[in-house]
Amino acid sequence: MTEGTFSRRRLLGTATATGVAGLAAGATSGALGHAAASEGGPALSTLGSATVPFHGTHQPGITTPLQSRSHLLAFDLAEDAGRRGAAALLRRWSTLAAELMAGRLDETGTGIADDAGPASLTLTFGFGHSFFDATGLTALRPEALRPLPAFSQDALDEGRSHGDLWVQIGADDPLVAFGALRAVRRAAEGSARTRWQMNGFHRSPGATARPMTGRNLMGQVDGTNNPTPDDPDFERHVFVPSDGEPAWMAGGSYAVVRRIRMLLDDWEGATEEERARVLGRRRSDGAPLTGGDERTPVDLEATETDGSPVIAANAHVRVTAPESNGGATMLRRSFSYHDGEREDGSQDAGLLFVCWQADPLRSFVTVQRKLDRGDALSAFLRHEASGLFAVPGGAAEGEYVGQRLVES
C-alpha cells in the first residue's frame, strides 16, 4: 500500500492499523516532526511530535486526518466589539494557533501540555450568519450562508446552535486539546463570549488492527463513501475556488455542524438483521448487503429471488447515495460525543456531525432533505443543535485568518 493510499484512507476517517496514515498525511504536507519508521508502522513515541501546518491555501482541520480528541465551540461578539474588535480577535487567535500548532505550547499559559508535542493539533475558524450584521459586513455575507431549512426531525436547541464565530480544535492528546481550548477562550475575553461548547472524540490512533473506516457509537462503519483528495472533483466539491464568490472565501469551505443524539437503547434493542436492513450494510465490516467488502460499490438494483430489493427503499446507504442526490458530495469529518447520562437514564451520546463543502445547499441540504423524506436510520437519531459556518481559506505567512474579510 502506498503512502498516497494510506493518506486517502485516513482522510476518510480511517483508524488504521498503525496510524501511518495520519503521519503520512502530515509528512506529505511537510509537517511531520519525527520520521515514521519500523515494520509495524510508526512508534507510539511519534504521536506527540506530529505537527500540522497552520499557514496554507486551506485552513487545517478539514483534510487533516481525524484526531482522537476535539472541542467545537461558538462565540458571540461583545456588543461593542464591532469590526475592529473582531479583526483584533482573529489576529490574536491566528497568532495563537500558529504557535500552538508548531508545538510552542507555552503560549497556552496553562502549562498543561508542556511536555507533549502538539499531537497533530489543529485550530479552524469560521463565521456564522450573525457575524456579518454584528460587524457591519452584511454586504459581504455569502449567499451560501443563508440559514438551513427546517427539517421535520429537528429538535434544535438554539442556545447550542449557530453563533457569530466558530472554532474547531482537534488533537491526538486530550491535554493538548484542552490547553488549546483554554487559550482560545482566554484570547476571546472582552471581545466575545462563548455561546456553546462541545467535546468530541474519535478512536485512538493504533487501536484498530486493520485499516478500515472509523465507527460511530452505533457501531456503524461511518464515512466509507467520503470523497478523497485523489478524486478529480475533490477540490471543487469541498473548497471555494480561487476565483469564487465572495472573493474573501477563496480557498474556503462551508462547515455544517449538527449535534445528532443517538437513541442507543432502541438501536441496540434491534436485531443485527434489522440494523443491517436500516443501514443497507453489514454492521460488522461495513460491506453492502449486495456483497463484497467495505469498499465494494453497493448494487442498488439488486433484487432478492422474490423480486424485492436487497437494499431497502429507505436503507441509509440508498438514501444517501450520490446517485440518489444528483451527485451531491460533501466531506464528512465527524466526532463522537458522550456527555454522561440524561435524566431519563439514557446516555447523552451520539455524533458531532461536521461536513465540509463548497456549496451547502447543493450538498448537505440536498442529502438532508432526502433523509428527511424517508431514511430508516433517522428513527434512531435526534438532531439537537445546528450550525452553518463560512470557513475562509488558510492564512498566508504574515496574514491572519479572515483578514481578507474584515479588512476588505
Next chain:
Amino acid sequence: MTEGTFSRRRLLGTATATGVAGLAAGATSGALGHAAASEGGPALSTLGSATVPFHGTHQPGITTPLQSRSHLLAFDLAEDAGRRGAAALLRRWSTLAAELMAGRLDETGTGIADDAGPASLTLTFGFGHSFFDATGLTALRPEALRPLPAFSQDALDEGRSHGDLWVQIGADDPLVAFGALRAVRRAAEGSARTRWQMNGFHRSPGATARPMTGRNLMGQVDGTNNPTPDDPDFERHVFVPSDGEPAWMAGGSYAVVRRIRMLLDDWEGATEEERARVLGRRRSDGAPLTGGDERTPVDLEATETDGSPVIAANAHVRVTAPESNGGATMLRRSFSYHDGEREDGSQDAGLLFVCWQADPLRSFVTVQRKLDRGDALSAFLRHEASGLFAVPGGAAEGEYVGQRLVES
C-alpha cells in the same frame, strides 16, 4: 532502562515517551497480544491488542498502568434484588469482564469495538457501605468501610456520591471503553440502577516525548511520590493481606473516589511563582523548589538566606509528604474530567481522584485531614462527590468477583 523500571514508572501514572511502559507491564503479566518492537518503542499498531488479565490475586485496574479513557459508575441494587440478585449480577459482570478484557468484544452486543483489540481494557468492581444492609450482609461489612469524616472544604453532591456497587472501566480506546460501559449497564438491568456515572481521561499513550509522571489539568505533575511495586511495603500499603480481615477481602483494596473540581480561572490567573509556592514544586517539570529534578527528594528543612523555609508551611508537597502524615501511603490512580461549561461560564473540569490503600483511615483520611487544616492548593479545589468502596481480591478461574462475600 529495564522493563521493570518502565513498568514502575508507568504505574506512577507516567506518560512515557513510547508507551513501552504500559505494554511492558502487560507483557510482564503475560498479557501482551502482540510483541512490542522497533527502535522507537512499540508501534502504534500494538495499542489495541494489549490485554490485561482478569483473573488473579488482585483485581485489574489497580496496578494496571493508567489508560487514556475511563468511566466510573455506581449502582444501587433494586429493592427486590437481595443477596441472591447481587450474586447473580456479580456473576454476570465477572463473565462479561473476562470476555471483554480478553478481546472477545462481541459480548458487548454493541458492535462498536469489533475491530479494535481490548486496548488494555480493565473492569474493577467494589462494594459501598450500603451494599451490606441491602443484601443482609451487614455483619460482614468491613470496619474500614465506615463513612469518611466530613472535611471543611467538602461541597458534596449526595446523588453523585456513594452507591451500593462501584465499577471502574479503563481502556486505551474510547470506543472500547464506551462499549464496556454499555455492556455493564445492560447486564445490570433489572438488578440495579445507575446511581452516578463519570467520564475520565488521561494523556494519550505516546503523546509525551520524555518519560515523566502525568499531569493533571492544572498542569501539575501529579503522582511523583506514588508508591511502586518495587517498594518493600507496597503490598502491605495497598492490599489487604491474605490473612487479613475480613477474610473475604483478602487480596482486596479500598478505593476512595473524589470528584475534585479545579478552579482553573483562579489557578491560571496566578503567576508561575505563586503556583510554584502553592505546590512546593516547579510546575514545568515537577522538580521540588529545593532543587534537582522530579525524582529528587524534597528538602523540607531547607531555608532561604532570610531563614524562611524554601518549601512554604502550607505548600502541597509539604502537607502531603509521608513524613508529615506518619508514613501514610496510598496509590493514587486518578483521571482528569471535563464535562463542558458550567452555568457561570467556567469549565466543569478537574480530577476524578481515585486512591487505593489497605486502610483508608490510616491513608486517605490522615492525609485529607492534614490538607483540610492548611494546604495552599485546596483554595483552588472543590470536592464535589465522594465514595469509599471495598474492592475485593481478584477472582480465580471459575470464580466471580465478590463470590467469597456473597456466598459466605
